Amino acid sequence: MNSSNQYRELTFSAVFLGIIQGVILNIAFVYAALTLGFSIGGSTVAAIIGYGLLRGVMKKGTIVENNINQTIASGINTAGTGVVFTLPALFMLDAKMRADTGIGLLEEEGNWLPLLGSIMLGGVAGSILGVILIIPLRKQMIALDRLRFPSGVAVAEILKTGGTSLIKFRLLLIGVVVSGVWKLVLATGLVDRPGLLMNDELNISFGMIPDQFAPVLYLSLMNVAAGLLSGKGGIPFFIGGVLAWWIISPMAVQFGWIDPTSLSQLAEFREGSIANGTEVFGLLHGSMIRPLGIGTLIGGALMGVVAAFPAIKSAFISLASAAKSNSVGSNIGGDELSLNVVIGGGIFAVAVFFMASYMTPGVTFGQAVISATVGTIWLGVAGLIVAQATGMTDISPMSGMALISVTLMMFLLNNNVAAAMVVGVAVCVAIGQGADMMQDLKTGFLVGARPIKQQMIQFCVTWIGSIVAVAVIYIIWSSGPNGANGFGPGTSFPAPQAGALMGIVDGVVNGNIPIDKYMMGGTIGVLLGAAPASGLGALVGLAMYLPFSITLGYGVGCFMNMALIKRYGREIYDSKLVPIAAGLIVGEALMGVGYTIFQILMDSNAQASVLIHAFGGVYV
Amino acid sequence: MFNRRLVGIFLYSLGICVASIGATKLPAEGSTWSDILYVFNDGVILTIVGLVIWRLAPIEQKEEETENKRTALQLIRDIQPILDDLYRNVDDLECYQIQEYVNILRAQYLMPLEQLRSRIISDKGLEKTAELLIAMSYGERIINRIHSAALDGHHDEAVECTEEAHAAFKEVFELTVRVWKFENKAV
Numbered sequence: 043m044n045s046s047n048q049y050r051e052l053t054f055s056a057v058f059l060g061i062i063q064g065v066i067l068n069i070a071f072v073y074a075a076l077t078l079g080f081s082i083g084g085s086t087v088a089a090i091i092g093y094g095l096l097r098g099v100m101k102k103g104t105i106v107e108n109n110i111n112q113t114i115a116s117g118i119n120t121a122g123t124g125v126v127f128t129l130p131a132l133f134m135l136d137a138k139m140r141a142d143t144g145i146g147l148l149e150e151e152g153n154w155l156p157l158l159g160s161i162m163l164g165g166v167a168g169s170i171l172g173v174i175l176i177i178p179l180r181k182q183m184i185a186l187d188r189l190r191f192p193s194g195v196a197v198a199e200i201l202k203t204g205g206t207s208l209i210k211f212r213l214l215l216i217g218v219v220v221s222g223v224w225k226l227v228l229a230t231g232l233v234d235r236p237g238l239l240m241n242d243e244l245n246i247s248f249g250m251i252p253d254q255f256a257p258v259l260y261l262s263l264m265n266v267a268a269g270l271l272s273g274k275g276g277i278p279f280f281i282g283g284v285l286a287w288w289i290i291s292p293m294a295v296q297f298g299w300i301d302p303t304s305l306s307q308l309a310e311f312r313e314g315s316i317a318n319g320t321e322v323f324g325l326l327h328g329s330m331i332r333p334l335g336i337g338t339l340i341g342g343a344l345m346g347v348v349a350a351f352p353a354i355k356s357a358f359i360s361l362a363s364a365a366k367s368n369s370v371g372s373n374i375g376g377d378e379l380s381l382n383v384v385i386g387g388g389i390f391a392v393a394v395f396f397m398a399s400y401m402t403p404g405v406t407f408g409q410a411v412i413s414a415t416v417g418t419i420w421l422g423v424a425g426l427i428v429a430q431a432t433g434m435t436d437i438s439p440m441s442g443m444a445l446i447s448v449t450l451m452m453f454l455l456n457n458n459v460a461a462a463m464v465v466g467v468a469v470c471v472a473i474g475q476g477a478d479m480m481q482d483l484k485t486g487f488l489v490g491a492r493p494i495k496q497q498m499i500q501f502c503v504t505w506i507g508s509i510v511a512v513a514v515i516y517i518i519w520s521s522g523p524n525g526a527n528g529f530g531p532g533t534s535f536p537a538p539q540a541g542a543l544m545g546i547v548d549g550v551v552n553g554n555i556p557i558d559k560y561m562m563g564g565t566i567g568v569l570l571g572a573a574p575a576s577g578l579g580a581l582v583g584l585a586m587y588l589p590f591s592i593t594l595g596y597g598v599g600c601f602m603n604m605a606l607i608k609r610y611g612r613e614i615y616d617s618k619l620v621p622i623a624a625g626l627i628v629g630e631a632l633m634g635v636g637y638t639i640f641q642i643l644m645d646s647n648a649q650a651s652v653l654i655h656a657f658g659g660v661y662v
Numbered sequence: 663m664f665n666r667r668l669v670g671i672f673l674y675s676l677g678i679c680v681a682s683i684g685a686t687k688l689p690a691e692g693s694t695w696s697d698i699l700y701v702f703n704d705g706v707i708l709t710i711v712g713l714v715i716w717r718l719a720p721i722e723q724k725e726e727e728t729e730n731k732r733t734a735l736q737l738i739r740d741i742q743p744i745l746d747d748l749y750r751n752v753d754d755l756e757c758y759q760i761q762e763y764v765n766i767l768r769a770q771y772l773m774p775l776e777q778l779r780s781r782i783i784s785d786k787g788l789e790k791t792a793e794l795l796i797a798m799s800y801g802e803r804i805i806n807r808i809h810s811a812a813l814d815g816h817h818d819e820a821v822e823c824t825e826e827a828h829a830a831f832k833e834v835f836e837l838t839v840r841v842w843k844f845e846n847k848a849v
Contacts, residue, residue: 049811049819105810185799186783186792188776202813285682293683330686349788377800487799490807490823558695562685562702566678569709573674574717574784612777613769 049104052495056103056110059095061503063088063111064118068507071119072514075126076535085193085481086631088115089200105201106491112197113482113496114503120478121169121507122514124471127444129161129512130540132463133519134530135547147460149403152525156403158512160464163398165508168468170391171418172475173500175425177384179476180483180493187576189433190275192268192627194484199624201489210621217625218632221263225633228261243316243591253322254295256287256590265592267626268436269599270619273607276600278578279435282585283593286331300325316591327589333556335586336442337563338570342579343427345571379497387501392418395468402461409455416454417465420447424469425476430580432477433484435596436627439587444470445546446560452550459547466543471508599623667719673712681705734778738798738838741771741831749828752821760812760820764805772802786841794837801830 050056067084092111096103132147133154140146148157183189199214227233228242238245239261247257269276294300300322392414399417400410424443432438447469451462479500486496518535522528529535549555563583571579585593606614684702689695748755748763755763775798782791804827811819 049816104814181796185796289679290682290686294686299687334685487803488806490803490810558689566681
């Protein structure tokens with residue numbers, strides 16, 4: 043037996059391994075996201091490698107030590123995700139503007155370094171603010187709301203692997219194998235049949251159900267597993283999908299808001315995404331339901347903050363009183379970073395945010411103040427939305443938040459694209475960081491880690507991710523002809539997310555923003571958030587934001603959970619469902635990463651459309 | 663007699679559907695709002711009416727919830743002797759025996775308590791119960807740590823955490839009594 047004073051948690055080995063893994067995963071996922079447009083969290087991979095190295099090779103690692111390792115690795119990796127969704131659009135916009143008008147975003151062509159300095163600072167500020175945001179919210183989301191955080195649960199199962207019962211371990215392994223094999227079969231396109239099954243999506247219209255009902259099922263076992271872990275709590279998400287696609291959509295067709303000639307295309311569908319490829323889906327989802335969903339998501343989350351105010355107040359009081367008492371109550375608060383650190387860190391990060399804005403060409407002192415102030419407030423709201431969405435469904439609506447951030451900032455900063463993008467990077471990094479940190483804290487809760495140690499180390503190393511990602515993106519851009527255009531349409535890195543964001547920026551410049559949808563969606567979100575049912579607004583909004591194929595698969599998991607618990611009792615959840623679902627999540631994540639790296643190595647010109655579903659689609 | 667809660671939920675859901683449909687239509691070129699904005703407004707009004715009825719309805723169900731309230735109280739009361747027992751004997755237990763204790767605590771007390779969490783909030787309000795629920799969650803996390811330490815074979819850490827969890831659930835019990843304004847002997 044080991045002695046207590048040697049119970050390893052925050053150790054040099056864990057920190058070192060976490061940083062190395064985080065940097066490697068960051069580079070790999072930035073590279074992959076530029077190619078495919080999707081990225082995933084690295085917690086699972088880091089936990090497995092940590093298990094092998096800390097426990098297997100070093101023979102002295104503990105469960106909570108590995109939790110620190112995966113917290114660091116995924117934190118550094120996730121910061122890269124926030125940067126890669128936004129920054130490439132800036133490079134591509136400059137090139138486009140220069141090609142169209144001869145004048146780009148930069149005064150001197152190719153002189154990116156001053157602006158990249160601002161972007162890096164913005165990313166660092168976002169990383170710190172993302173961690174700070176989560177400290178007072180941990181108690182609300184994990185202790186009070188008891189959000190599921192399916193990936194966090196899966197990682198906890200990985201961390202406990204080997205020490206847990208043999209039956210659970212076997213179930214976990216079965217889940218990994220089944221999900222991994224299934225993912226490989228789908229990703230290689232072996233079972234693809236035009237019009238029936240393509241890009242992990244199954245057409246379930248049977249030639250009878252009209253397109254407007256979105257009869258498509260996303261065949262991701264990770265998605266089903268997330269529902270399996272959420273159970274009854276995830277049903278409002280499914281109901282949101284039903285509202286969007288079985289009520290609103292058919293009504294829109296019935297009232298003639300959609301061109302009837304665009305219907306019934308599913309049967310002939312031959313390429314791309316079944317759920318998003320047809321005209322009816324494009325118009326209904328892209329122009330109507332999705333923007334409405336973004337508004338609902340924001341309104342619902344804001345109302346959620348109001349409803350949870352007593353809990354947030356209690357969390358702050360708990361943090362503030364931590365140092366003042368020696369009772370057990372002090373332990374409760376003392377397990378987290380103190381309020382002084384939170385406030386001090388917050389002020390420092392906002393100051394860095396201000397500097398990042400002020401250093402951006404064309405930004406006045408007043409605009410920098412507005413940018414840092416409004417950016418921080420919005421970042422808090424967006425972080426809360428994404429953390430809630432991740433907690434309830436495992437899906438992070440990052441691109442939607444990036445869209446709102448850039449739109450808002452372009453409006454406030456007189457259409458200064460570069461300055462808006464600095465804020466966009468900070469917001470995306472912060473919300474990604476917040477959601478990831480919350481997943482890691484959930485994992486920590488399940489394995490009994492001390493949150494203060496996770497928060498402290500995340501605080502210290504989180505900035506690394508933004509800097510690495512900015513550097514990698516710049517290097518790839520500079521690898522193109524004449525030191526530019528290294529990614530974008532027509533290259534081996536099509537950067538589809540950046541292309542979409544570029545289109546949005548163009549839309550904002552031309553005054554084409556769906557204000558009506560955001561406002562009315564926001565009102566609906568507030569009304570949903572006011573209901574005596576936790577998280578209703580955010581869940582329904584998220585369901586509208588996503589294609590129904592994902593919501594449907596997730597709903598299948600929820601109903602399976604409820605049926606199994608009803609049949610076999612509550613005990614089956616902990617003993618069987620959690621290890622199986624964790625295995626399904628881990629298996630698909632590992633196979634998705636492995637297959638993507640294989641594809642990139644084998645064919646650098648691989649078409650993004652063919653691979654777009656190779657990832658689990660955690661960040662959308 | 664009709665069930666006010668169901669009526670409230672029905673009107674609320676209908677209002678959300680109507681408002682969503684009213685919000686979906688795209689505005690004509692050059693306009694900010696579509697020509698069916700009134701449908702959205704009607705839906706919002708219907709939703710608010712339904713929400714008010716729904717929100718007011720639980721007051722009629724106080725008696726029905728008393729049973730659940732007692733169950734939560736009983737669980738918090740009944741976990742104490744198990745933790746007392748673990749606390750007294752933990753020094754002499756092997757790591758696998760500590761794990762078994764924790765498995766029982768989780769299955770028989772912590773999981774049922776988690777399921778009753780929303781009822782506790784709806785019964786007493788988040789303002790009064792936030793401190794209790796945070797303390798309960800803290801105790802649960804420390805119990806999880808006992809399990810991890812035992813899985814890792816760190817007996818001393820498991821012993822130290824047992825002491826911590828024992829003290830935490832003592833506080834949970836005190837907070838519970840305070841929240842429900844019951845004397846210890848009455849619970």
